[in-house]
Structure formats: C-alpha cells, structure tokens
Amino acid sequence: MVAQSGGPTAIDTRYPVETPDGIELALHPAGPVPRALAWLIDLLIRGGIMIALGMVLSLLGAAGMALLVLAWFVINWWYPVLFEVLSGGATPGKKAFGLRVLHEDGTPVGWGPSVVRNLLRQVDFLPAAYAAGLVSMLCNRRFQRLGDLAAGTLVVYNATSTNASGDGGDLAPGRVEAPPLPLSPDEQQVILSFAERSGKLNPERAGELASLLSPLTASHGADSAERLLAWARWIKGTAT
Amino acid sequence: MDAELVKLRPRPGAEAIDLGLQLARASWPRLVVVALLAQLPTLLLAALAFAWQPPLALLVVWWLKPSLDRPLLHLLGRELIGERIGLARLLRERQQWWTGLHLASLTVYRLHPSRSFVLPVWLLEGLSGDSRRRRTRALGHGSGSSGAGLGFMSSLFELVIMAGLFALFGWLLPASVWEGLNAPGWIGPGGLADELWAALALAYAVTIILVEPFYVGAGFGLYLNQRCRLECWDLEPALRRLADRATSPSEAVP
Numbered sequence: 111m112v113a114q115s116g117g118p119t120a121i122d123t124r125y126p127v128e129t130p131d132g133i134e135l136a137l138h139p140a141g142p143v144p145r146a147l148a149w150l151i152d153l154l155i156r157g158g159i160m161i162a163l164g165m166v167l168s169l170l171g172a173a174g175m176a177l178l179v180l181a182w183f184v185i186n187w188w189y190p191v192l193f194e195v196l197s198g199g200a201t202p203g204k205k206a207f208g209l210r211v212l213h214e215d216g217t218p219v220g221w222g223p224s225v226v227r228n229l230l231r232q233v234d235f236l237p238a239a240y241a242a243g244l245v246s247m248l249c250n251r252r253f254q255r256l257g258d259l260a261a262g263t264l265v266v267y268n269a270t271s272t273n274a275s276g277d278g279g280d281l282a283p284g285r286v287e288a289p290p291l292p293l294s295p296d297e298q299q300v301i302l303s304f305a306e307r308s309g310k311l312n313p314e315r316a317g318e319l320a321s322l323l324s325p326l327t328a329s330h331g332a333d334s335a336e337r338l339l340a341w342a343r344w345i346k347g348t349a350t
Numbered sequence: 351m352d353a354e355l356v357k358l359r360p361r362p363g364a365e366a367i368d369l370g371l372q373l374a375r376a377s378w379p380r381l382v383v384v385a386l387l388a389q390l391p392t393l394l395l396a397a398l399a400f401a402w403q404p405p406l407a408l409l410v411v412w413w414l415k416p417s418l419d420r421p422l423l424h425l426l427g428r429e430l431i432g433e434r435i436g437l438a439r440l441l442r443e444r445q446q447w448w449t450g451l452h453l454a455s456l457t458v459y460r461l462h463p464s465r466s467f468v469l470p471v472w473l474l475e476g477l478s479g480d481s482r483r484r485r486t487r488a489l490g491h492g493s494g495s496s497g498a499g500l501g502f503m504s505s506l507f508e509l510v511i512m513a514g515l516f517a518l519f520g521w522l523l524p525a526s527v528w529e530g531l532n533a534p535g536w537i538g539p540g541g542l543a544d545e546l547w548a549a550l551a552l553a554y555a556v557t558i559i560l561v562e563p564f565y566v567g568a569g570f571g572l573y574l575n576q577r578c579r580l581e582c583w584d585l586e587p588a589l590r591r592l593a594d595r596a597t598s599p600s601e602a603v604p
Contacts, residue, residue, distance in 0.1 A: 121355060121372050122369075122372075123361065123372065124357070138365060140365075140368065141367060143368075143499070143568070147499075207364070237513075238510075238514050239509065239514060241513065245514075253368065267365060293592075297588070297592050300588040303585055304585055307360075307582050315580075319589060322586065323596075324593070326592070326593065326596045
C-alpha cells in the first residue's frame with residue numbers, strides 16, 4: 111500500500127525480482143549497518159562457544175587441544191554455512207536483525223553459493239577488518255560484498271520486518287462517497303494511503319495534507335480529510 | 351521536492367539508513383570532492399596543532415568533523431530536489447550551511463549521538479530556539495535508536511577503513527622505505543612517536559573524507575524517513591499533482 115511515485119531509475123531500497131516460478135517479488139537488500147551488527151553478534155556467539163569448549167577440552171590435555179583446533183576450524187567455516195542453508199538463510203546474528211541470505215533471484219540460498227560467499231570472507235576481509243567488503247557493499251546498488259557478488263547471493267530484510275512500520279491498519283467504517291472525478295489507479299492508491307495512514311498523523315497535519323486537495327473536496331482541514339476518507343472507502347468498496 | 355529522484359515511503363529505521371547510503375552513492379563523486387576540499391582547512395589547522403603538540407593533530411581532525419557535514423548535507427539536499435550544484439554555487443550559498451548552530455555543533459552538541467540525523471533539521475528547516483528544539487524532539491519520535499546506532503556504526507566503519515588504509519599502505523610501501531622509517535620504534539616506552547601521530551591524523555583525515563559522505567547521507571535518509579512516517583511527506587507531491595490535474599482545464603486521466 112504505497113503511493114507510486116518516481117521513475118524506474120529513482121533511488122530505492124526495494125529491488126524487484128522474478129523468481130524461477132514466475133512470481134514477482136520485491137526484495138529489500140540490507141546495508142552494512144545491520145549486517146555488521148549481525149556479524150558482531152555471531153562473533154560473540156562463536157567466541158562464547160570457543161571459550162566454553164576451551165574450558166572443557168583443556169581438561170583433556172594435548173588431545174583436548176587438538177580437538178579444540180578442530181572445533182575452531184569447524185565453527186569458523188561451517189557456522190555460517192550450516193545456519194544459512196539449514197536455518198532459513200540466517201545465522202543467529204542475522205535472525206536478530208531480521209536478515210536472511212537469498213539467491214539473487216529470491217530463492218533460498220543453497221549449499222554451493224553459501225560455501226562460496228563464506229569462503230570469500232577471506233577476500234572481503236582484505237586488507238584489514240572487512241574493509242574490502244564494506245567498500246564493495248557501498249559501491250553496489252544491492253549492498254553485495256565481494257563474496258555475495260561471486261556467489262550470486264543477497265542479504266535481505268525479512269518481508270515481515272519491512273512491513274512492520276509500514277502503512278497503518280484498516281479504514282474505520284463511515285460515510286462512503288464517490289470521488290468527484292475519475293481517478294487513475296495511482297491516484298486511487300494515494301487516496302487509500304492517505305486514508306490508512308492519516309489515523310497516525312496528528313490531526314492538524316492530516317488536515318493540512320487534505321487541504322492540498324481543497325479544489326476537489328471544496329472544504330478545508332479536518333472536513334477535507336473526512337471527505338478523503340469517504341472517497342477511500344468508496345475506492346476500497348469498488349476494488350473488492 | 352522532486353519525487354522522480356527518490357522513492358519515498360515509510361521504511362523501518364535500518365532501511366531508511368540504506369536509502370540514505372544509496373543517496374550518497376548516487377552523488378558520491380561530487381560529495382567526495384566537496385569533502386576533500388572542505389578537509390583542507392582542517393588539515394592546515396591539524397598541521398599547526400601538530401607543530402605544537404603532535405597528538406593534538408588527531409584531536410583537531412576529529413573535532414572539526416561536524417563542519418565537514420554541512421556542505422555535504424547542503425549538496426545532498428540540493429540533489430534531492432534535482433539540482434546538481436557546482437562548487438561555485440555551493441560557496442555562494444554558504445550562508446545556508448555555514449551558519450545555523452555551527453558553533454554549538456562543535457561544542458555542546460559535538461558528542462550528540464545522532465548528529466547527522468538532527469543536522470537536516472538545523473540546516474534545512476530554518477527554525478531557531480524553542481521551536482527548533484521542539485521540532486528536533488518531535489521528529490525523533492519513534493525513530494528508536496536508529497540515529498545513535500548509525501553514529502556508533504559509522505565510528506566502527508571509520509576504524510575499519512582506517513585499518514584498511516594502514517594495511518594497504520603497509521603492502522604498497524617498498525621494504526627499503528619501511529626500514530628507513532624504523533616503524534617498530536614508533537611505539538616505545540615514552541608513548542607514540544611523532545611520526546605515528548602524524549600518520550594517524552593523516553589516515554583519519556582521509557578516512558573521514560571517505561566515510562563522512564555516507565554518514566551524512568544515512569542521517570539524511572533517517573530524516574527523510576521520519577518526515578514520511580510522521581508527516582506523510584511522501585504523499586504530498588502526488589496530492590499536489592492530483593489537485594493540479596483537477597483544476598487544470600482538461601481533466602484527462604493521465
């Protein structure tokens with residue numbers, strides 16, 4: 111429920127894809143800020159596991175140390191891959207920030223690409239502290255680091271979390287009235303968006319916005335807003 | 351506002367930051383040139399400070415960051431309304447970005463957790479005193495910790511880029527030069543050597559030139575998003591267009 115504005119080249123955080131089974135999807139690639147935070151959380155979790163294992167395995171002497179090196183190898187390399195493939199595209203850190211890994215076409219990430227994107231962390235880490243990965247993300251319309259580019263993967267926000275603070279709920283029942291002139295689909299959408307979101311606005315601002323349409327509503331402020339709501343109910347009624 | 355340039359709609363905070371980053375990316379070459387030029391006076395001051403007390407150079411470079419934000423934000427604001435302004439025009443319009451709580455931003459507000467989010471309120475809305483304070487508070491409503499989180503993360507990204515610059519420099523510099531520099535001797539019992547302070551200040555100044563356009567852009571993205579969320583700002587152009595169409599003589603549906 112969003113007003114359509116802007117040409118196809120307009121700057122947007124939404125990235126439309128068509129899945130192999132022909133479904134149109136809007137993906138929301140996630141930028142470096144939530145991804146770095148997610149990485150930090152994963153780092154803490156992995157660090158915690160290693161410390162706990164270290165304490166237990168240190169009781170076993172040399173054999174324990176060998177096991178610890180093995181555990182480090184497994185955790186370092188397979189922690190992200192296993193979570194990404196088996197746990198809905200998200201490590202615990204990514205889950206905490208509502209992120210997940212997908213193929214560029216919107217399908218869930220598979221073993222091959224997940225291994226590639228996580229192996230190439232070594233490259234993204236260069237020359238130090240993930241500097242190459244950060245630069246790559248900021249050079250890229252879809253915030254892909256080098257590993258993502260090589261594997262053809264994206265890190266996106268979960269659909270549910272992107273809708274959370276979107277448009278407000280339903281229209282309260284009330285007067286229904288046809289708009290005084292035929293509206294294009296885009297214009298209908300604007301009226302609907304206004305109606306759905308104006309409940310959260312302060313009344314003065316809602317009136318101010320509605321007064322922009324005074325030539326059509328022949329009223330001002332709150333009265334004008336009331337008329338827009340009536341049109342929105344009519345649009346909604348005719349649409350379903 | 352030109353709706354053709356950016357797709358505005360209410361977004362979650364993290365995605366608003368992403369929008370700002372994309373805004374900065376679209377104007378990146380122009381922003382980085384402005385940042386580079388605006389950093390030159392800072393470097394001069396830092397050099398003076400270095401001559402007096404070497405560690406002060408780094409402090410000066412950090413302290414004057416808010417001054418760099420201003421021309422960057424002004425440029426971004428112009429780009430948003432579809433005006434691509436050159437350096438001459440940026441200088442001509444300096445009253446619009448140089449004044450407006452500049453001194454306060456370097457003193458009482460220097461440690462403001464969400465500097466780049468409040469700067470658009472200060473620079474672009476032309477309010478003062480109580481009404482500005484009320485406006486800043488109102489606009490921050492419901493944005494959670496996005497602004498402060500952005501500030502924290504951009505400090506982290508500054509460290510990342512700085513570490514990257516140092517590592518890159520280490521790779522590219524010929525070994526003979528390294529031996530001449532005697533770098534291991536830079537960190538001694540008496541603290542850091544002057545050369546290291548100079549290197550740190552210079553690397554930080556370069557880092558700021560690279561990171562600050564994105565920091566300012568991301569804060570601007572948060573600001574625009576709050577105006578969409580709290581004021582339905584994104585609906586305004588479409589409503590205006592509809593009113594225009596209704597009042598124009600030929601009421602053709604486009």
